[in-house]
Amino acid sequence: MKRTLHFLRWSFWVWCFALLMTGGIYASYARFAHGIDHSVSKVFPWGLITGLDVLCGIAIATGGFTVAASIYVLNLEGYRSVVRTCLVTSLLGYVVAVLGIVSSPGRTAIQMGTWSSHSILYGIAWAFVLSGAVLILEFAPDLWQRFGGREPPHWMHFLNMPLLFAAVVFSVLYQTSLADLLQSLPGRVSPLWSTPQLPFFFFVSAVCAGLAVVISASWHVNVASGKGLSSERVAGLGKVLAVLLFLYLGIRIADLLYRGIPLLVWENNPENVLLGLEMGLILLPIVLLMNEKSLQNPRVVYLCAGMVLAGLITNRLNTCITSVEAAMKSRYMPGWNEFVVAYSIVALGVAAFSLMAKRLPLFLEP
Amino acid sequence: MSVLLVLAMFALAILWGRLFKREVQPAVAVPEKTLRPFQPRIESRFGMEVPRSYFFHPCHTWARDEGLQLIRVGVDSFTANLFGKIEHIDVAGLYGWVRQGQKLMTITGAGIAVDLPSPIEGVLTAVNRAVLDDPAMATADPYGDGWVAVIRSPSFDTDRRNLMQGAMVAPWMRNSMAQLREMCSPSGALAQDGGLPLPGLLTRVSPELRNRLIREFFLTLATVPAEPTSQHV
Numbered sequence: 001m002k003r004t005l006h007f008l009r010w011s012f013w014v015w016c017f018a019l020l021m022t023g024g025i026y027a028s029y030a031r032f033a034h035g036i037d038h039s040v041s042k043v044f045p046w047g048l049i050t051g052l053d054v055l056c057g058i059a060i061a062t063g064g065f066t067v068a069a070s071i072y073v074l075n076l077e078g079y080r081s082v083v084r085t086c087l088v089t090s091l092l093g094y095v096v097a098v099l100g101i102v103s104s105p106g107r108t109a110i111q112m113g114t115w116s117s118h119s120i121l122y123g124i125a126w127a128f129v130l131s132g133a134v135l136i137l138e139f140a141p142d143l144w145q146r147f148g149g150r151e152p153p154h155w156m157h158f159l160n161m162p163l164l165f166a167a168v169v170f171s172v173l174y175q176t177s178l179a180d181l182l183q184s185l186p187g188r189v190s191p192l193w194s195t196p197q198l199p200f201f202f203f204v205s206a207v208c209a210g211l212a213v214v215i216s217a218s219w220h221v222n223v224a225s226g227k228g229l230s231s232e233r234v235a236g237l238g239k240v241l242a243v244l245l246f247l248y249l250g251i252r253i254a255d256l257l258y259r260g261i262p263l264l265v266w267e268n269n270p271e272n273v274l275l276g277l278e279m280g281l282i283l284l285p286i287v288l289l290m291n292e293k294s295l296q297n298p299r300v301v302y303l304c305a306g307m308v309l310a311g312l313i314t315n316r317l318n319t320c321i322t323s324v325e326a327a328m329k330s331r332y333m334p335g336w337n338e339f340v341v342a343y344s345i346v347a348l349g350v351a352a353f354s355l356m357a358k359r360l361p362l363f364l365e366p
Numbered sequence: 367m368s369v370l371l372v373l374a375m376f377a378l379a380i381l382w383g384r385l386f387k388r389e390v391q392p393a394v395a396v397p398e399k400t401l402r403p404f405q406p407r408i409e410s411r412f413g414m415e416v417p418r419s420y421f422f423h424p425c426h427t428w429a430r431d432e433g434l435q436l437i438r439v440g441v442d443s444f445t446a447n448l449f450g451k452i453e454h455i456d457v458a459g460l461y462g463w464v465r466q467g468q469k470l471m472t473i474t475g476a477g478i479a480v481d482l483p484s485p486i487e488g489v490l491t492a493v494n495r496a497v498l499d500d501p502a503m504a505t506a507d508p509y510g511d512g513w514v515a516v517i518r519s520p521s522f523d524t525d526r527r528n529l530m531q532g533a534m535v536a537p538w539m540r541n542s543m544a545q546l547r548e549m550c551s552p553s554g555a556l557a558q559d560g561g562l563p564l565p566g567l568l569t570r571v572s573p574e575l576r577n578r579l580i581r582e583f584f585l586t587l588a589t590v591p592a593e594p595t596s597q598h599v
Contacts, residue, residue, distance in 0.1 A: 013383065052372060081520075222463050222489055230487060230521035231465060274369055298463065306380075310373060317369040334368055343375070 017347050024344025027337035028103060046182070046320035048334040052342045053100025055316035057349070058178060061093030062171040062203065063210020069168045072161065079233065082214055087134055088356050089213045090171070096349040103341050130167035134160060175202050182319055190326035192275050193319045197255050204248045205312055211241045212308035219302040221357050231298045238301040241308065242289035249282045271326040274318050281311030406430075406509040414543070415443055416536050417509045421529035423485035425584050426542075427470070428509070429529065435520055437486055440513040441473065444542055445482070446505040448579070449475040450566020455501050457493050457515055464490060464517065466525050471514055473501075476568035478576070481586050485529055488519030505565075542583065549579060 068086035071079050137160045176199035182189065183198055195201070215237055218229040229237075285304035294300040321332055334342075407418040421429045426445040430438045446452070454474040464470050470484035493515045497503045504512035519525060530538045550571065568576050580586065 016379070048368060048372070230524070231463075232521060232524065270367060277370075310376070313376070314369055314373060317372060322369055332368060 017351055020340065020344040020347045023340040024348075027340040027344075031103070031337055031341070044321070044324055044328075044330075044332045046324075047332070048317075048321070048338045048342045049100050049103055049345075051317040051320045052313065053103070053345045054097045055178065055320060056209075056313055057093045057095075057097030057100060058171070058175055059093070059202065059206040059209050059312055059316065060213055061090040061097065062175045062206040063208065064088075064090030064093060064213065065164070065168045065171050065210075066203075066207050067210045067214065069164055072164065079236070081229065081233070082237070084360070085214050085217050086210060088353065088360075089210070089217065090167075092349045092353055092356075095352070096345050099345045099348070100342075103345065130163055130170060134163045134167055137163065172203060175199070175206055178202065188324060188327050189319075190271055190323040191259065191261060192256070192271055192326065193323040195255050195259065197251070198319075201248070201252060201255075204244065204251070205315060208241060208244050208248060208308055209312040211237055211244070212305035212312075215241070215301055215305035216309065217353065217357065219298065219305075220354075222298075231296065234298045234301050235295050238289050238295050238304065241304070242286055242295075245282050245286045245289075245308065249279065249286065252279075252282075269326075271318075271322050274314065274322050278311060278314045278318055281307050281314060285311075408509065414536065414539050415509075416539065420509065420535070421485060421526050421531045422535055422538065423467075423483060423529055425467075425483050425586075427482050427485045429485040429517075429522075429526070431522060431526075432516070435488075435518050435522065436491070437488065437517045437519045437522055438513050439470065439485055439515050439517055441471075441482060441504055441508055443508050444539065444583070445473075446508045446512070447565055448567050448583070449473065449505065450569060451475055452501040452504050455498055455504065455514065457498070458484075458490060460490055460493060462490055464488065466528060473504075475501075476566065476576070478568070478580070480580055480584055482584060484517065486517055486519045486525040487521055488517040490515055491518045492516040545582065546579070549575070549582065 064086040068083045068090070070076075071083055071086075179199040179202040183194060183196070215234060218234060222229070285307045288294050288300055288304050324330075325332055406420070408415050409418060410416070417428075419430065421431075422442060423429070426442045428440055428442050432438050452473050452475040456472040456474075458464055458470055464484040464487065466485065466487045467483045469481045470490075472479050472481050474480075494513050497512055497514055504514065506512060546567075550567070568579065571579070
């Protein structure tokens with residue numbers, strides 16, 4: 001009896017995960033079996049699942065790959081321990097994005113198996129496969145030695161690098177093509193977010209998100225098991241994040257001004273409030289991370305990383321939901337099944353990362 | 367407004383997690399398979415006991431590399447001798463992150479409480495339950511069974527550059543002794559040979575001198591001890 005009721009002692013997060021997964025599976029079944037009853041329509045082609053799972057997942061994946069590749073290219077030996085976390089977050093970012101795409105009936109992954117280079121899914125399929133291959137090769141030397149091998153074969157290192165760079169190219173291309181897709185509806189997207197520079201903005205914000213994910217992952221791993229980055233490394237990543245955020249905010253404001261969109265004219269409408277929130281979630285981390293004292297405090301850097309991730313979510317949802325709301329003078333409210341599916345996919349990604357952080361030496365020098 | 371709803375749900379989940387965070391698990395020693403038992407190799411230098419392969423923080427705490435990024439830490443014989451009898455030891459929260467020089471433990475004895483810093487940076491992964499239950503172990507065998515905690519430190523190679531090690535240790539200890547002798551000479555609190563201090567020196571000197579000694583050797587201020595809590599960690 002005691003053993004039967006053991007599951008009642010699950011923690012809050014495990015209960016949340018179990019409920020979300022149950023709800024997510026049921027909602028997915030309902031969506032596929034009985035058709036879509038959510039609010040995505042011809043007016044709102046991209047809803048919560050696209051904004052939260054697909055756009056944010058791809059952004060985190062692109063950021064992770066770019067940070068990993070930059071560490072190799074710039075030969076930052078001190079930050080070599082970050083590479084594995086970047087690769088794991090990239091792979092999970094793609095898993096979340098793919099699940100988000102698959103969860104939208106009508107856009108299923110049938111095209112993923114074809115060789116149609118014009119398909120948007122073609123790029124993501126390749127990036128997904130390459131990220132998996134790079135990750136396997138990254139951990140392969142450890143597994144090789146665990147199963148009795150002495151020196152890992154040379155081809156493991158030899159293959160890893162070209163695959164990583166191919167994955168970076170695909171993920172950047174996919175990221176920019178997503179931004180192009182959002183640009184493809186002239187007049188139906190608010191000029192606050194619709195700009196020819198959107199692919200570049202998507203890329204820079206994705207790199208910021210990649211760094212933010214690494215910092216917050218390190219914090220959680222440190223609290224749980226002490227296997228995370230030292231505060232010296234966290235401060236270094238915080239500095240780079242501050243510079244990139246500054247660059248992003250600068251070009252974002254310059255772009256708005258160049259296109260003649262007044263920033264200082266305050267109109268009390270939701271899109272202005274949400275744009276202000278988005279900018280605030282970039283500006284506040286810049287101010288905090290520019291201060292040397294707060295940079296030395298891993299808790300503050302972690303807080304900034306959290307704000308950057310919240311800023312990324314706000315930006316992607318603003319781009320695909322708020323901007324359409326503003327242009328079409330209409331309101332979008334996701335249905336319950338969209339909420340459940342979107343959150344269950346995010347929960348799955350977070351749970352998978354927790355499991356991998358427990359089982360794999362993510363932050364240790366290989 | 368669905369954007370605000372999404373952000374609010376994430377914020378609520380994080381807030382809930384913070385508010386109803388699980389209580390810290392009671393302190394446990396790490397399993398034997400990761401932390402092997404050890405016997406310190408003590409050498410005699412200048413009439414003092416100097417352990418080999420130990421790293422010392424200037425505030426008289428030590429660190430010893432156990433492999434697999436696990437570092438055992440404790441207080442040195444100088445501290446043990448100054449206090450004579452340690453009545454209580456409080457250690458920072460288990461699984462919490464401590465930085466080099468940040469408060470790791472508070473030792474209470476001689477009517478005062480003194481905060482001692484961590485010699486290295488990392489996560490506190492184990493606390494010696496035996497020494498918390500019987501703090502006299504820290505004075506009886508400071509380099510052996512009197513160890514206080516184990517820290518998992520990914521940056522030990524960097525941190526140890528700030529610590530006294532190898533041939534530096536004996537002269538540093540001798541200097542500490544000389545400084546102590548100089549500060550205490552008018553009070554006559556040293557042994558008749560004028561060298562080693564009497565055990566429990568802090569109980570034998572005036573409060574002013576005691577505060578000066580604490581400030582000099584532990585770079586902190588002595589405080590009035592709080593009521594010992596039932597939960598050590």
